[in-house]
Amino acid sequence: MAKRPKLPARLLREPLLHFAILGGLIFAFLSEAKTTQPAAEDHRIVITGNEVERMAAAWAQRWQRPPTAAEMDGLIREAVREQVLYQEALALGLDRDDVVVRRHLRQKYEFLTQDLAYDANPDQAVLRAYYDARTDRYTEPARLSFSQIRFDLERPGLPAETAAARALAALQGATGPQAADTLGDATSLPTSFDMIDDAEVAAMFGPDFTASVLQAPPGSWAGPIASGYGLHLIWVSDRAPRAVLPFEKVRQRVEEDWRYDQRRAANEAVYRQLLARYEVVLPPPAPVQAGGGGS
Amino acid sequence: MKPDRLKTIVLAAIAASPSATPALAQQDIADPHGHDPAALTTLNKAPPYSPNAGRNFPDRPLFGETHLHTTLSFDAGTFGARLGPRDAYRFAKGQEIVSNTGQPVRISRPLDFTAVTDHSDNMGFFNEFAAGNPDILANAQAKGWYDLMQSGKGAEAAIQIITAFSNGSFPIEIMSQPGTKLYQDTWKDIIAAAEEANDPGKFTALIAYEWTSQVGTGDNLHRNVIYRDGGDLAVQMDPMVTLPPHGSQDPVDLWKWMGAYEQKTGGHVLAIAHNGNLSNGLMFPTIEQFGKPVDADYVAERARWEKLYEVTQTKGTGETHPNLSPNDEFADFEIWDKGNLTMTVAKKPEMLQHEYTRMALLNGMKLETQFGTNPYKFGLVGSTDSHLGFSSFEEDNFFGKTVSMEPSPERIAKPFVKTDIGTVSEWEVGAAGLAGVWAVDNTRVSIFDAMERKETYATTGTRITVRFFGGWDFGPGDAETRRPAQVGYSKGVPMGGDLVNAPAGKSPSFLVAALKDPIGANLDRVQIIKGWIDAEGNAQESVHDVAWGDATTRKPDAAGKLPSVGTTVDIADASYTNTIGDPELIAVWTDPDFDPALKAFYYARVIEIPTPRWTARDAKFYGLTPGQDVRMTITERAFTSPIWYIPSR
Numbered sequence: 001m002a003k004r005p006k007l008p009a010r011l012l013r014e015p016l017l018h019f020a021i022l023g024g025l026i027f028a029f030l031s032e033a034k035t036t037q038p039a040a041e042d043h044r045i046v047i048t049g050n051e052v053e054r055m056a057a058a059w060a061q062r063w064q065r066p067p068t069a070a071e072m073d074g075l076i077r078e079a080v081r082e083q084v085l086y087q088e089a090l091a092l093g094l095d096r097d098d099v100v101v102r103r104h105l106r107q108k109y110e111f112l113t114q115d116l117a118y119d120a121n122p123d124q125a126v127l128r129a130y131y132d133a134r135t136d137r138y139t140e141p142a143r144l145s146f147s148q149i150r151f152d153l154e155r156p157g158l159p160a161e162t163a164a165a166r167a168l169a170a171l172q173g174a175t176g177p178q179a180a181d182t183l184g185d186a187t188s189l190p191t192s193f194d195m196i197d198d199a200e201v202a203a204m205f206g207p208d209f210t211a212s213v214l215q216a217p218p219g220s221w222a223g224p225i226a227s228g229y230g231l232h233l234i235w236v237s238d239r240a241p242r243a244v245l246p247f248e249k250v251r252q253r254v255e256e257d258w259r260y261d262q263r264r265a266a267n268e269a270v271y272r273q274l275l276a277r278y279e280v281v282l283p284p285p286a287p288v289q290a291g292g293g294g295s
Numbered sequence: 296m297k298p299d300r301l302k303t304i305v306l307a308a309i310a311a312s313p314s315a316t317p318a319l320a321q322q323d324i325a326d327p328h329g330h331d332p333a334a335l336t337t338l339n340k341a342p343p344y345s346p347n348a349g350r351n352f353p354d355r356p357l358f359g360e361t362h363l364h365t366t367l368s369f370d371a372g373t374f375g376a377r378l379g380p381r382d383a384y385r386f387a388k389g390q391e392i393v394s395n396t397g398q399p400v401r402i403s404r405p406l407d408f409t410a411v412t413d414h415s416d417n418m419g420f421f422n423e424f425a426a427g428n429p430d431i432l433a434n435a436q437a438k439g440w441y442d443l444m445q446s447g448k449g450a451e452a453a454i455q456i457i458t459a460f461s462n463g464s465f466p467i468e469i470m471s472q473p474g475t476k477l478y479q480d481t482w483k484d485i486i487a488a489a490e491e492a493n494d495p496g497k498f499t500a501l502i503a504y505e506w507t508s509q510v511g512t513g514d515n516l517h518r519n520v521i522y523r524d525g526g527d528l529a530v531q532m533d534p535m536v537t538l539p540p541h542g543s544q545d546p547v548d549l550w551k552w553m554g555a556y557e558q559k560t561g562g563h564v565l566a567i568a569h570n571g572n573l574s575n576g577l578m579f580p581t582i583e584q585f586g587k588p589v590d591a592d593y594v595a596e597r598a599r600w601e602k603l604y605e606v607t608q609t610k611g612t613g614e615t616h617p618n619l620s621p622n623d624e625f626a627d628f629e630i631w632d633k634g635n636l637t638m639t640v641a642k643k644p645e646m647l648q649h650e651y652t653r654m655a656l657l658n659g660m661k662l663e664t665q666f667g668t669n670p671y672k673f674g675l676v677g678s679t680d681s682h683l684g685f686s687s688f689e690e691d692n693f694f695g696k697t698v699s700m701e702p703s704p705e706r707i708a709k710p711f712v713k714t715d716i717g718t719v720s721e722w723e724v725g726a727a728g729l730a731g732v733w734a735v736d737n738t739r740v741s742i743f744d745a746m747e748r749k750e751t752y753a754t755t756g757t758r759i760t761v762r763f764f765g766g767w768d769f770g771p772g773d774a775e776t777r778r779p780a781q782v783g784y785s786k787g788v789p790m791g792g793d794l795v796n797a798p799a800g801k802s803p804s805f806l807v808a809a810l811k812d813p814i815g816a817n818l819d820r821v822q823i824i825k826g827w828i829d830a831e832g833n834a835q836e837s838v839h840d841v842a843w844g845d846a847t848t849r850k851p852d853a854a855g856k857l858p859s860v861g862t863t864v865d866i867a868d869a870s871y872t873n874t875i876g877d878p879e880l881i882a883v884w885t886d887p888d889f890d891p892a893l894k895a896f897y898y899a900r901v902i903e904i905p906t907p908r909w910t911a912r913d914a915k916f917y918g919l920t921p922g923q924d925v926r927m928t929i930t931e932r933a934f935t936s937p938i939w940y941i942p943s944r
Contacts (some may be wrong), residue, residue, distance in 0.1 A: 058430050062469070154877070156847065181777065186809040188762070188779045188881055190354045199497075203404065204355050204759075206813035228813045229878045256491065260385070264393070 045083045055079065090093060098111040121260060130258045137244045137257070138250045141197040142214055145238040147177035148191060149184035150223065160231045164224035168233055177235035179221075189229060195238060205229070214239075250287050347502075352780045356731040357742060358758055359408035360387065360686045361503070361567055361766045362519050362605060362678035362933045368505075369471075371682035372421025373444065373453040375698035378684025379487055380411045384492035386499055386685035392896060394694055396701040397685060401691055403814070404758075407737055408499035409492075411485065415504045415534035416542065419481030420471040431469045431911040448546055453697070454712070458513070465538075473533035475542045482533060486526040493525075495738045502526065502739075506566075508544040513637030515548035517575040518549060518601070523743035524562035531560050545585045550596045552888040565746060567676065569605035571655070572613045573636040576646030579655035579671055594662050594670035601670075603746055606652050606753045607677040607728035609696040610636075614934055615653040616899075618644060623838050625822075625902060628932070629725045631754070636818055638714040656937060657826045657834035660894045664828070674749025674791045674936030675898075677728025677756075688756035690929065691869070693726040693909035700724065704917040707910055707925065722925045726909045727755040731933070733762075733789065749791025752935040759818070759931070760810040763899045765938035767797070774883045779808040790898070790936040796943060802889035803940055807841065808881040809901045809933070816903045817876030818844055819860040819930065823884050826937075827895035832903055841884040844876035844904070862905040866927045869907040869915040876904040897936040903931040 055075045059067045067075060095101050122130075131138060149167065151160040158166070167183055180191040189204065202210040209227040216222045216236050224231035247254070297868055364371040365379045377395050386392050389405035424431050424441065432438050442450040459465040471477045485504070492500040501521055508516040522529050536542030536553035543549070546568075553564050555928070571578030579688060582588050587593075606613050611631030620626040634641045637913045648654050652675070659671025679686045680696065687694040694701050700711070700721050711721045734745040745751060762779055766787025776782045783789065783806050794803050811818050820843040826836045840857045851857045863872045886897070908929040914921050921927070 058433060064671075152878075154845075186775050186777055188777070188810065189879075191777055193354070196354075199405070200355070202813075203407075204813060207914060209813075228811060228815070228873075252491075254382075 023110065045080055045087075047079060051079070052076065055159075064167065122255065127254050127258055128247060131250070131254045131262075134257075135244045138245045138247075138254065140243045140245055141199055142242045143195045143197055143240045144201070144214070144236055145194050145196075146192070146213060146216075146234050146236045147180035148185045148189070148235075149221075149233040150181050150189060150229060151233075152185040152187075153230045155185055161224070164231045164233055168223065169220055171233070174221055174235075177221075177237060184233070185230070187229065195240070198242075205232075305751070309813065310627065311858075315580075332409075337691070351735060352784055353733060356752075356760055357404050357407035357499075357734050358729050358731055358754075359499070359742075361410045361412070361501070361521060361603075361676055361730050362409050362505070362569065362680045363409060363684075363686055363937055364413055364505070364680070364682040365411060365684040366421060366674055367416040367419050367485065368422040368682065369424075370453055370456060371684070371697070372425065372927065373440070373456050374681055374682055376684050380488035380684075382684050383486065383492070383686070384409060384498075385410050386496055388492070392685065394701055395698045396703075398694075400685070400687075400688070400692070400694060400700060403692060405498070406686065408501060408732070409686065410501035410503035410519070410521055410740055411489065412503045412505040413485060414507045416507055416536045416538055417471050418485075418504070418534070419477055420469075420664060423477060424469075428911075434466050434469045437469050448795070453699075458639075468537065470538065472538075473536060478533060478930050479560065479885075483530060486529050490526045493739065495736075497737060499739055501742065502529045506535050506537065506549050508537045508546065508549070509636065510544055510577060511575075511635070512639040513635045514575045514577050514640070515570045516544070516546060516568070516577060516761055517570060517635040518546065518566040518568050518844070518893065519605070520553070520564050520566050521550075521746070522562065522564050524560065524564075525739070528562040530562040532549075532556050543842060545591065547585070547596065550600045554599050563743065563747075564600075565603065565713055565743070566601050567605050568601055569678075569680065570606060570610055570613070570636065571604075571650040571652075572611050572631050573634075574650055575635040575640055575642065576649040579649045579658060581649065581658050588856070589662070589666075591666045591668070594666045594668045597670035598668050598672055598828060602673060602749055603676050603751060604652060604655075604673040605678055605680075605728075606675045607725075607755050608680040609724050609727060610680060610726065611723075611725065611744060612755065613651050613817045616647050616649050619647055619651055619654050620836060620838075623824075623836075625900070625930070625932075628930070629727065631719065631723065633717040633719060634714075638716050638719065640713045641716045644780045653824070653826060654834070654935075656896050657828070657836070660828050660896070661832065661834065664832075669939075672939065673748070674751045675753040675934050676730035676732075676746075676751050677753030677934075678730055679728065688726050688728060690726045690756065690907060690909045690931075691912050693912070695721070696724050696899055701915075702913070704913075704919060707913050707917075707919060707921050720925075722910050722921065725755070729754045729756055729758065731759075731761070736766050743753050749936040750789050752790060752933055754933040755929075755931045757815045757931045758812040759901050759903070759933040760816075761821075761901050761935055762806070762808045763935040763938070764788065764806045765792065765803055765897060765940075766806075767792050767794075767801045767803060769806045769883045769885075771883055773806050774881050779881060782806065783808075788938060790938060792938055794938060794940045797891040802886045803897070804885040805841075805897060805899075805938070806881075806883050807899045809879065809899075810844075811876075811878045811903070816871060816875045816906045816931065817878055818880050819876050819902045819904050820844065820857065821880045821882060822902070823897055824900055825894050825895060825897050826892075827887065829893060830890075837888075838900075839884065842880040842882035844880065846877075860904050862928065862929050863906055864905050864911075866907065866911050869911040871904070871906050873904075892942055894942060895940040897940070898937040899933075899935040901933040905930050 023059040054071065056067055059071070059075065062263060089095065098189055151164045153160050153165065171179060177192065198210055201213060205227040209225060213234055213236065216234055218236040221233050221235050225234065225253040301683045326399045340598045363383055365383055366372045367379060376396055382392055383865040385408040386402060387409040389402060391399055391401040394400045424437065432441055440452045440456055471481065486502055489500040493497065502524065503519055503521045506518045506520055510516060534550050537544045549566065553566065556562065556564055568578060582589055584593065612629040615626050616630060616632065631640050655671040657944045659669040663669035679688050681687050683694055695706065700706050706721045709721045711719045713725055731754060732742050732745045733750040734741040754912060762783060764783030764787040768786050773782050787806065788794065803824060807821055807823065809818055809821050816824060820840050823839045823841050824836065826834065829835050843857055849858055861875050863874055906927045908927055910921060910925050913919065
């Protein structure tokens with residue numbers, strides 16, 4: 001495709017164009033198929049040499065040997081029988097409104113159209129634009145170093161809120177996080193972390209705690225903030241914010257994401273396009289059921 | 296036994312003198328039981344100021360999946376799964392995807408690792424089958440399944456296909472087999488998907504497959520094979536299958552394949568067996584397997600290749616059975632004991648002893664006496680066995696085990712498997728489980744090596760953190776440490792390890808520290824389960840409560856039995872509150888009945904307070920009234936790998 005610069009690249013990537021071309025191909029395929037199939041009207045069944053070869057090859061693949069003459073005759077007889085009954089069934093319209101045939105055809109159509117109606121090889125500019133619109137997705141995680149002091153919500157004596165507030169007051173003027181090793185209620189949660197990802201913090205303390213600790217001012221004790229384990233005073237000693245990764249570093253991921261989105265969008269667009277050709281008539285909506293549904 | 300519950304520190308000094316100077320206050324509010332730098336020095340020569348320097352153990356376990364099927368598994372595809380390995384990894388990394396039935400779905404938090412384990416037999420068959428490949432549909436049986444599927448009876452077709460596969464009547468001429476192009480293309484694509492998704496340090500995609508051995512009409516002997524290696528090695532050999540001419544149903548032959556793979560490539564693989572509960576007495580043999588006596592070779596090879604066992608998943612939990620452990624009040628948990636995998640042969644009581652983890656651990660020690668090696672010296676993991684193309688194990692976000700079970704108002708009342716022998720309902724399918732791995736780095740090598748040394752545990756789907764160490768010198772003060780890992784690794788061995796050379800007059804002691812899931816339910820209790828072979832050669836077991844929530848008010852009764860933690864579950868609202876239990880439990884426990892001459896194992900079990908089961912969430916969401924027999928609450932739990940005590944000869 002890249003070798004045909006005269007066609008506008010954008011047009012080449014247009015899913016609906018693909019769909020139109022595909023439609024043409026299917027039509028061509030079906031028309032061609034028709035010419036080799038016996039027409040029902042003239043009551044002729046033609047088995048070509050190619051078809052005989054195909055049957056023999058399929059047999060050989062299955063049984064690991066070519067069919068004998070008798071077996072070949074049997075295969076051809078069966079093929080003729082199938083064609084005769086198939087044509088008669090079509091003539092009677094037995095293919096219409098048959099749930100098996102309907103679903104089969106629907107699935108065939110989906111296999112033909114799904115995942116084809118988009119350009120799987122985007123150029124750099126397309127990916128770049130996709131990336132530019134979603135830079136929040138392609139970031140180096142925020143990293144931080146911090147220490148924490150935990151207060152158990154069911155601690156004996158002072159309630160956790162009071163104990164944390166008093167400890168915080170006592171720690172005004174502290175010059176480092178050393179108190180994390182000795183204050184508060186003992187916990188097996190680690191007390192200090194050295195430049196870990198925000199995702200790691202979330203895995204240990206939960207998302208709400210993580211959001212708060214990312215907001216905390218560095219260089220002093222702050223809090224208390226809550227986690228599933230109680231209340232925490234925190235000392236943030238170092239922090240590197242989320243940083244957008246350069247396109248070159250995430251090109252592969254961008255391409256995968258782009259393809260994923262395109263595939264879904266293209267499949268949906270194909271269906272929408274087809275749907276637009278129809279007027280859909282539905283029965284009037286049933287009265288809303290009490291207690292059903294749910295969100 | 297008095298609990299060594301986490302002690303709390305009183306800030307009385309602050310209360311008494313709020314105006315104290317910071318320096319003074321700091322001294323006064325110091326934790327008297329806290330970590331003592333002087334004591335640490337003896338463990339850790341000249342500790343650096345930074346607590347992180349030289350730290351070679353992880354802050355948290357890695358959580359992941361070791362058992363997941365996609366559309367490339369012939370049965371999953373037949374059940375209607377359209378999602379492949381790439382979708383599975385996207386989902387595991389926390390991105391929203393669209394399920395097989397068109398419903399948007401997202402995991403609550405990303406996983407750290409995932410192994411996609413599609414069935415090696417007939418791998419990739421379904422794609423060709425569904426596309427109507429004429430060579431496949433030329434087979435009358437395949438055509439029958441195809442028509443069934445096309446007429447909207449996909450689940451029925453799936454059952455028939457699985458049954459045919461299980462009882463060996465699957466037509467071999469249409470099978471995707473090793474050596475064929477279809478097979479090799481499928482295997483290469485599975486590897487390529489893992490290579491794309493693998494992101495060392497952040498997310499590990501383990502290359503893997505499932506070897507699906509079924510004996511008779513469907514006795515489950517399945518194993519997942521996990522690779523330590525990248526695609527450059529894994530691609531060099533097609534996976535082991537079960538059907539002739541390339542395969543075998545006998546695990547001994549799988550181990551030979553594993554040996555051949557390692558020999559040929561210089562790589563490493565391990566096997567994880569699962570669902571002994573559906574093996575009808577075959578998973579953990581003690582006398583005979585595949586018509587041959589269990590012998591020294593069998594036990595040695597099994598111990599060499601099968602370092603882990605999957606103890607919990609959607610098709611039931613197999614820690615122990617109420618009949619095997621009548622004195623364990625928590626034994627009756629998500630049990631599947633009606634028959635084999637296909638429900639073609641009913642369960643008999645004598646089968647149970649060869650199906651469940653705890654009894655296998657006991658029998659393994661007996662076999663060790665007989666043959667010199669313990670074949671059942673395995674660590675534990677949990678995983679899903681999902682056939683959806685993505686992992687599903689969260690009670691409030693459960694998409695079932697197969698596509699026919701994706702959320703709908705009907706699923707709670709439908710049968711999952713139904714035969715003349717019996718019925719397993721879809722409500723009995725569990726939202727479980729997860730593998731917790733104490734790996735130092737999030738890489739294939741580090742995770743695999745932690746699995747090899749059994750430093751792993753299983754959860755029934757929640758992210759409980761549990762550390763478990765055994766040694767000879769843990770004392771009550773160690774339960775008050777702020778660095779259980781540092782103390783644990785310094786003074787003992789972690790889960791999966793051995794205790795040897797018992798010092799005269801000493802009993803083994805254990806440090807166990809558990810944290811609740813950071814966004815989940817509080818903990819009810821931590822237990823240590825001991826199993827041993829007594830002087831007469833009989834298997835014995837005991838369960839010990841070693842730490843529990845609400846300990847200031849909740850005391851064991853005169854008989855030593857700890858009262859129930861109670862419940863806060865509002866079934867109608869599918870909700871609970873963390874007003875009972877504790878977020879964190881830590882204890883040191885010393886075996887009160889230790890005999891240095893007797894083999895023993897010890898593992899920890901952590902139990903959460905009751906929470907709504909996925910069935911309660913369904914009932915609320917769809918406005919249903921489930922049948923009386925439908926379980927609506929669950930007590931999620933974690934099981935650690937054991938620590939074994941090995942007597943001196």
